[in-house]
Amino acid sequence: MTRPPVPAFAIVPVAAIALTVAAVLTALSGRYGYHRDELYFLVAGDHLAWGYVDQPPLTPLLARISTTIFGDTPAGLRVVATLACCLTVVVVALIAREFGSERRAQILAALAAAVAGFVLGTGHMVSTATFDLLAWMLICLFAIRLLRTGDGRWWIALGLTTGIALENKYLVVLPLAALLIAVLILGPRNVLKSWWLIAGVALACLLAAPNLIWQATHDWPQLTVAGGISEDDGTENRIMFAPLQLLQLSPFLVPIWIAGFLRLWRTPTLRWARPIALAYPILCVIVLATGGKSYYALPLLLVLVAAGCQPTIDWARGARRTTLLAAGLALTAITSAIFTLPVLPTSAVNAVLPINPEQGEQIGWPELAQTVATAWNQIPADQRATAVLFAGNYGQAGALARYGPQHGLPTPYSGHMSFADWPAPPDTQTGPVLLVEQERTPRYESHFTTCTQVATFTTPAEVDNEETNTAIVLCTAPTKPWSALWPALRRYY
Template identity: 70%
Template sequence: MTATRPSVPDFAAIPVLSVAAVVVVVLTALSGRYGYHRDELYFMVAGQKLDWGYVDQPPLTPLLARVSTEVFGNTPMGLRVVSTLASAITVVVVALIAREFGSSRRGQLLAAVCAAVSGFLLGVGHLVSTATYDLLAWMLICLFAVKLLRTGDGRWWLALGLTAGVALENKYLVVLPIGALLLALLIVGPRGVLRSWWLLAGIAVAGVVALPNVLWQFQHDWPQLTVAGGISEDDGTENRIMFIPLQLLQLSPFLIPVWVVGFRRLWQLPWARSVALAYPVLCLAVLAVGGKSYYALPLLLVLVAAGAEQVLSWSRRAVAAGLVLTAVTSAVFTLPVLPASAVDFVIPINKEQGEQIGWPLMADTVAAEWNRIPTDQRSAATIFTGNYGEAGALRRYGPALGLPPAYSGHMSFADWDRPPDTQTGPVLLVEIERSPAFEAQFRGCEQVATIDNIVSNDEDGAALVRCDSPAEPWSTLWPKLRRYY
């Protein structure tokens, strides 16, 4: 076991908590602009159908979406309260990590500010997503791992294991940073922390907490592996090509010097060298599986925390200018500060901005075509959408427009509801692009409208197609309509 390290500096509680409070104020003030993101619309429906798992994710994010809307209201602002608080806590944890590396109160404050203005934290903090809670979990895991390495106290494995278990109930990606850190420990040490019964205890705690979802996945033939394989197959090449550019851009290009200095600083500390090495190891793992670039971004915040103290010796004007530029660019590209009509400007960099706009317009278009179906046919008519965002939007806005529940074969929507076989009447299809193979499952299909959104997002230009009826009973048709990605 490693020797006990010197004690850490005092925690800059008031300055750091003040930065976190500013993050809460900013995110709250902007949370009601634009509208729900497509994933949020899906999470809200999933939260109404709570289970120990879904085909594409564990249960934590839908549960938190349910809690937030039940307590604070079913509005974009109400939905995002818990996400906002999670991001503010993340800022505090980054400062605590800086403290573990010996940063003074000023260094801790700078680390908190860097995290608070980073594009990745603001982007995931504005929305409800699995990445939002993943980021907080990863930062906590890193904090406990650094405490373990600094002190040599194996009991930190318990805290690490508990946090990992909870994170596994949100997203399985947490195995990547843990695996990267373990491999880095084997390569550069200190290996003594691995020779401890506390490690086995931490693994046991993680396993017990994660077990309900693991059992659910086992009972349902591991659908999440099918989803992950499909994502990698569809996007793997693009993800690999864009990995390095997005690593440099998504946190902020102005923070590159900070995390480069942080990497060098950790490499010079024998007890922390494995934390530095974990980042390139993680990058190689993400590249190998064709994962998205943001899978590795949380560890960059750890390097930022490590570099903050040395940045204090740089020109104050240069540092201030870099932070201001980071804040401005992060806000423009990740927060809803632009008029909705101007969002096309940022969509090439961050398409998630556009995915928050146009859902009520889509619902209005569907409602207009639904009302053209003869009244005596509507009781046997069905609305079927191509993806969970469209179905979620119609579930959210449809009741006020007199629409029946929309169905979809996408992800877990396929498990929640299926039209009864008595629905033999007209079918309204929402398709991003018309597909003859898909429409072959229905009779007499004709495009009756086009979705016209404010911005160039996925649904802009989508086709609304009216068919006379399903070609087969819905129970027979349903397996053919299922989509995992």
């Protein structure tokens, strides 16, 4: 069946919107500081491998590239996140175009993506979700083109994007599964009867193979991590799923994505796109069943936003409705910036943490290193050569690796995530041991002798993040050689 050609792409205004986003993110990228995950990626980037305990290799690799080219600072690290965010904005506009949206609707789609909280939040800092979002948008764009044109060659683009995305995060299989189920239910099933599909799958498997081989040869640690996270957070994730779906993009965008769902479902000329609409509720069911986080389903909401921009433009005829739409976008931009970008003074950050706790996780790391250094200096100078600095989680270990050398601290060790492999302390390090713990626990202290708390870390401006009231504990020695202790100190979540 011949489809009508898509409208011309509004490349100049869409590019201008993307560049504006880049300017805003760049201007704010140096505020607050590194996120705990970014500190982890920096160390992982110094230990490049085909896999890690908790993730594939792409994000640490991009972190290494960005800091090498642009500097080992939060701003230098975040250049790649800014670029990914800008490309996401452009791809959302291209998706709107695929649905036959005119120039103004494409511009609205780019604007809606540019002010959406989740897009700005992932664009501000380096995370696996940053590049996962871009990958999902590209996969959706290529899948939509496949359905619109029936041209099986788009399976190659889908396979290429999926393979690369699997080297970043395995979640990319979720939208693919949802889209496949939707196509099987609604059609057009003829797109599945193609040798191009087999070629696309083979390409994806080839690109994903290095990390899958790494995981298989290391007993699939990522499954252990995922299982632990689901067990710990699954119930809370299910309870908060619906509210966060409304909040994490923006409540002001809800009418647009509802209009998009109805447009794809009801418009006769877009009957080929009905699987795209159905894929979103299918994905929600999958995420709820597995106890996944609410943001796992947000990328498909962006697709519905793109679809809803044309009916929104059609509705916004006349000065009053245009003003109302502009006011909604402005309020979205303001609220998204407050909740996802470092625009507030640190003294006010606690107000936004119930919605976005990631804001608080960017504050206090240099101060933590300074507090630990003060405690380290309590160790007699003649004992420091055999002493060990041990951090309870990867954020602490990453911060001490990044900021510790300027305070004279040694290389930190940790049993958390892949830090356990980088490596264990040598058995010649017989103590003392300085422990950095979120809270005092026998999980660690039972492996050491005569443990005494020597300091407590208080976050700047009393920001309520995970490191609030961290205990700095000095122990005289390990109870066994480190090689014997290390398996018990390893943590996967």
